[in-house]
Amino acid sequence: MHGNTEGKPILEVRDLTVEYDTGGGRPVVAVDSVDLDVHAGEFVGVVGESGCGKSTLLFAIAQLLSPPAAITGGSVHFQGQDLVAMNEKKLAALRWRDYSVVMQSAMNALNPVKSIGSQFKDAIMAHNEPVSDERPAEVMRLVGIDPIHLKSYPHQLSGGMRQRAMIAMALLFTPDLIIMDEPTSALDVVAQRSLMVQIKELQQRLGFAVLFVTHDMSLISHFSDQLVVMYAGQVVEFGATRAVFDEPAHPYSKGLLDAFPSIRGPKQPLTGIPGSPPNLADPPSGCRFHPRCPVAFADCPKIEPELYPVGAVQARCLLHAPGRSQPAEPAREVTS
Amino acid sequence: MTDLDTESTAPAVQDSVASTAPLLETRKLTRHFKVGRGLSRKLLHAVDDIDLTIDRQEIVALAGESGSGKSTIARLLAGVYHPTSGEIFYQGRPVSAMRSRREQLAYRGDVPMVFQDPFSSLNPAFRVSHGILRSLKLHRPELSRAQRFEEAERVVEAVGLSPAGDIMHRYPYELSGGQRQRIGFAQALAHKPKLILADEPVSMLDVSIRIGLLNLMSELRRTEGVSFLYITHDIASARYVADRLMIMYAGHIVESGPAESVLADPKHPYTDLLLGAVPDPRAPLSVAVEGDTGEPPKVIDPTPGCRFRWRCPLVVDECHTTTPALRLLGTKHEAACHVAEPDAETVSTGE
Numbered sequence: 137m138h139g140n141t142e143g144k145p146i147l148e149v150r151d152l153t154v155e156y157d158t159g160g161g162r163p164v165v166a167v168d169s170v171d172l173d174v175h176a177g178e179f180v181g182v183v184g185e186s187g188c189g190k191s192t193l194l195f196a197i198a199q200l201l202s203p204p205a206a207i208t209g210g211s212v213h214f215q216g217q218d219l220v221a222m223n224e225k226k227l228a229a230l231r232w233r234d235y236s237v238v239m240q241s242a243m244n245a246l247n248p249v250k251s252i253g254s255q256f257k258d259a260i261m262a263h264n265e266p267v268s269d270e271r272p273a274e275v276m277r278l279v280g281i282d283p284i285h286l287k288s289y290p291h292q293l294s295g296g297m298r299q300r301a302m303i304a305m306a307l308l309f310t311p312d313l314i315i316m317d318e319p320t321s322a323l324d325v326v327a328q329r330s331l332m333v334q335i336k337e338l339q340q341r342l343g344f345a346v347l348f349v350t351h352d353m354s355l356i357s358h359f360s361d362q363l364v365v366m367y368a369g370q371v372v373e374f375g376a377t378r379a380v381f382d383e384p385a386h387p388y389s390k391g392l393l394d395a396f397p398s399i400r401g402p403k404q405p406l407t408g409i410p411g412s413p414p415n416l417a418d419p420p421s422g423c424r425f426h427p428r429c430p431v432a433f434a435d436c437p438k439i440e441p442e443l444y445p446v447g448a449v450q451a452r453c454l455l456h457a458p459g460r461s462q463p464a465e466p467a468r469e470v471t472s
Numbered sequence: 473m474t475d476l477d478t479e480s481t482a483p484a485v486q487d488s489v490a491s492t493a494p495l496l497e498t499r500k501l502t503r504h505f506k507v508g509r510g511l512s513r514k515l516l517h518a519v520d521d522i523d524l525t526i527d528r529q530e531i532v533a534l535a536g537e538s539g540s541g542k543s544t545i546a547r548l549l550a551g552v553y554h555p556t557s558g559e560i561f562y563q564g565r566p567v568s569a570m571r572s573r574r575e576q577l578a579y580r581g582d583v584p585m586v587f588q589d590p591f592s593s594l595n596p597a598f599r600v601s602h603g604i605l606r607s608l609k610l611h612r613p614e615l616s617r618a619q620r621f622e623e624a625e626r627v628v629e630a631v632g633l634s635p636a637g638d639i640m641h642r643y644p645y646e647l648s649g650g651q652r653q654r655i656g657f658a659q660a661l662a663h664k665p666k667l668i669l670a671d672e673p674v675s676m677l678d679v680s681i682r683i684g685l686l687n688l689m690s691e692l693r694r695t696e697g698v699s700f701l702y703i704t705h706d707i708a709s710a711r712y713v714a715d716r717l718m719i720m721y722a723g724h725i726v727e728s729g730p731a732e733s734v735l736a737d738p739k740h741p742y743t744d745l746l747l748g749a750v751p752d753p754r755a756p757l758s759v760a761v762e763g764d765t766g767e768p769p770k771v772i773d774p775t776p777g778c779r780f781r782w783r784c785p786l787v788v789d790e791c792h793t794t795t796p797a798l799r800l801l802g803t804k805h806e807a808a809c810h811v812a813e814p815d816a817e818t819v820s821t822g823e
Binding site: 325398406410 | 712
């Protein structure tokens with residue numbers, strides 16, 4: 137595995153809670169006491185369905201939330217400094233230089249009336265960093281775009297190239313952490329694959345850490361070191377990517393994994409996960425997954441599970457609660 | 473494939489050839505779009521010379537990257553666009569010959585479309601029953617008001633939403649994405665269709681919901697006897713649901729055949745590339761380095777030659793001069809490639 141999991145993480149998220157103010161009603165808790173570590177040079181994937189709070193979590197970490205969303209608890213320590221307590225001026229200095237964010241849709245993230253090069257210049261001018269004039273061309277070459285396109289406007293580039301240009305911009309100051317919100321979701325499968333390979337290569341070459349949010353679990357299976365599975369605002373499983381894929385400990389991770397038809401091997405009937413994700417304004421009692429869970433039992437609607445260690449991973453499932461004397465685990469038997 | 477001739481209940485387009493001809497067939501179907509004006513006027517070849525057939529109770533998947541022309545085909549078949557040249561035959565009859573409003577209406581009722589985005593394809597100002605009842609009134613005027621309600625409840629239940637009466641009284645915002653897309657299928661189903669054109673019906677939905685809708689398609693094929701043209705960019709889901717798979721690239725069908733055989737033994741280098749890019753969580757960890765940056769071409773004023781030649785690892789001289797046609801290379805398995813090798817037994821049987 138790349139990335140050293142030893143030592144102090146560069147990003148430490150503790151007990152982070154984000155609420156959306158609903159104006160009078162009960163606030164919607166979109167991110168509920170999330171803990172997360174990212175070590176130097178590590179690739180951490182966050183997966184979950186729409187509405188599970190994964191993008192809100194990422195925005196909260198990058199301090200990009202706008203009302204009605206607000207951080208109501210917890211801390212985000214980046215290289216020892218608490219970002220939550222930091223003022224805008226200090227944050228502005230940190231952004232792009234020490235951590236950068238690549239948004240989901242490069243179409244909307246790039247200014248349509250300015251050339252790529254002048255947008256790079258803006259980012260450089262906003263920081264008092266000594267950057268050589270060659271740097272924009274250098275980062276463009278890094279992501280595999282001819283520097284001639286620094287003169288191009290966003291509409292002259294294809295979707296894949298625009299997304300690459302965004303990544304080039306994120307690399308301007310060689311940050312220690314790049315936060316990515318579904319950067320490949322607007323791309324075709326071939327372009328998606330080649331962008332993922334490129335991100336991974338750059339990461340290994342330049343040594344930055346990546347926090348990668350996606351709804352597509354299969355996409356990051358080959359790229360991330362650690363995997364965080366979110367459901368209804370909570371982390372339901374956390375561990376080394378391979379361990380989670382080989383032996384998902386939480387019924388939700390397992391269901392998510394089984395929802396992908398494969399292009400190889402025997403064709404099997406799949407069921408997906410019945411029902412739909414819960415409304416966060418009124419989450420189910422006890423374990424939030426119990427109404428959709430195939431292995432729910434009597435305690436599930438009553439007791440709120442915590443993250444319990446299960447082998448190499450952690451899972452928020454009562455089946456793995458320490459008090460339970462290793463039950464007949466119906467969740468596992470299907471894993472072949 | 474089972475060529476079950478479902479007893480045609482609808483008094484739709486009936487011909488003497490109807491029972492022998494494929495349900496739907498296209499010959500040399502072509503659609504060009506004009507781009508630019510004045511001296512820079514050019515032609516975008518969205519779809520070129522498409523020959524395809526869809527049989528009764530068959531699920532055919534059409535896969536390709538965005539811009540490859542797959543949605544244009546759906547719109548041509550649905551009658552949204554008119555072909556630049558070529559012809560669509562429905563149960564043996566050319567669609568262009570259906571001139572009366574009655575005939576056109578019957579065709580559109582028989583071949584409805586389900587759209588990609590369930591969040592914008594339902595009118596937010598009306599209850600979900602509205603669209604279903606309206607199309608029933610239009611396409612099946614023989615039904616009384618009470619029968620229309622009955623029929624609407626039946627189709628809502630057929631797509632797996634219950635209690636139907638309750639669901640029908642809701643507004644779209646009260647339904648989840650998966651439920652809305654089921655309503656989209658219910659609307660299409662209300663006409664007693666023969667072929668549903670499903671244009672990326674699951675791509676906007678969450679992963680855990682998708683399988684349910686794919687299963688719904690197979691179920692509707694069985695219970696309602698409809699065929700599907702399933703348009704998608706997701707090959708794995710195409711394999712899951714479809715009997716036959718067609719791969720499109722830059723306006724051409726480059727490979728076509730039984731889904732299993734196309735995936736197990738791809739003949740066209742583009743299919744190979746596409747399959748290699750599909751993420752498979754069950755596959756062992758490997759990060760292959762590819763030189764391909766994955767940019768599909770825009771087909772503007774094309775010159776003859778294979779449209780994949782700039783990305784093709786197997787390119788030969790002939791590819792630059794001659795556009796390859798689909799050739800039979802295996803059992804019902806065709807590919808449009810100069811280099812592709814046929815299966816040994818295909819040559820001997822000369823199918």
